[in-house]
Amino acid sequence: MESTVLTARGLTKRYGSAAALDGMDLELPQGKIIGLLGPNGSGKTTFIKLAAGLLTPTAGEIRICGEKIGPATKAMVSYLPDRPAFGKSQKISQLLDFYGDFYLDFDRPRAEGMLNALGISPDTRLGTLSKGNQEKVQLVLVMSRRARLYLLDEPIGGVDPAARDYILNTIITNYDPSATVLISTHLISDVERVLDEFLFLHRGQVIRRGSADEIREETGKSLDELFREVFKCLPNC
């Protein structure tokens, strides 16, 4: 029986008069790779950041494994931001030490193995790497944790197609199968091959969700085609 790793009840986030999320109710099951799909401004990043504890909700609540957002949930959640977040002057070995110090579930040998496969030396300073490689390093750190929930915000945005394939392969080969991976993206065609489930987000509301395989069988369309069809019909997409 699946257990629920994330629960959102009446989750609302407003920026002034604009509602980025509007009374969202959602449950995410354990052990699935779920795509949080939507156009720009639909609320994907806002939802991810609420789950990561970087934003506070205007109303409603969000819980991870039954716990309110706090140090306990942050120990269970591995978050990948949509842009490089570490200081550029830091060496990669220092980042490995940092993760090892704060996260008990960090698998350092795995991280070093992935960096070795990328040809990146731990003595390299982050600022000397290209943007794509910086993002890969960040992904390696995130995916080297044995977390219950992985929150990946636009992991393949802004990188070349070969790098996208590498990132997606890293995600599916390195995550714990009992964990849940939530990938937010608008690049549907690249990511749909790895998805178990999908959520279509529009103006802060989930408008459609389901199993990726089932929807392809039912409709005879790819998720990308379905996404274009659904959002073509909606205003302001």
Added chain:
Amino acid sequence: MFTKLLKYEWRATRGMLGLMCLISLGAALAGGGTMRYLVWAGEQSTEQNILIMVNVFALVACILTIIICGAAGMFLYIWRFYKSRFTDEGFVTFTLPVTTHQILLSSMLNSAIGTVLLCLTIWLCVPVLMLVGLSGIPEFLPELKEAWPRILEVLRSAIRQEEMKYLWIMLLNIVLGFAEGLVMVMLSVTIGSVIAKKHKILAAVGCYYGISMLLSFLIGISTAFAVLAKGTETDAFFGVFGTSSVISLIAAVGGYFLMHYLADKKLNLT
């Protein structure tokens, strides 16, 4: 987890702190050297005016360098707090499995330790500059070694005296004033980052000026009442510094809890 946070805060700032301390001491030594030349030139009644002018400018430059290092030190810790908490690096900081108290206190403690070390270094620069200037570099260490027991004896006898209570209340005032100042700067950065979508630094500066003016007004009013209300000069002295200390303590504690509330309940890292 708190000690780990403190460790990484220290590591992030120790390089620049060490550099500023070294530059300050170097400037003090160099300034002492220029002062030594000026003392010698005065004794020799030399007419090498250009050299004298150059040494005067050099002495002023050395003193300014020491002052700038002190100011830069304060800026270092404000910048570190802002950058690690309210820019993209905040995505890492605020997703660590630590409490908001730990995040804030580690930053405050690191800033306090670094500022104290820098202040001690700058205070040390004054005797270094004077001793080198008056004695010369070769004589500096032997004269310091000879003077040190006398300095310690003067300090010991001063502590035993009745008048020391005035010094203690002033020291308490300085410590609490420092704590209040640190909290107010961090609170201003927090308010600016939480409230403003753009121009966060400008918002923080504006907050700081507003808070400073308010506190200055409160301290001024309360100390004026303390002076008017108390009878003797001693009572007025303790009234002024005691009141100022209490206000600083309340401001520091209140400011800290407001900062915690904003960082914990109103955080919006976009």
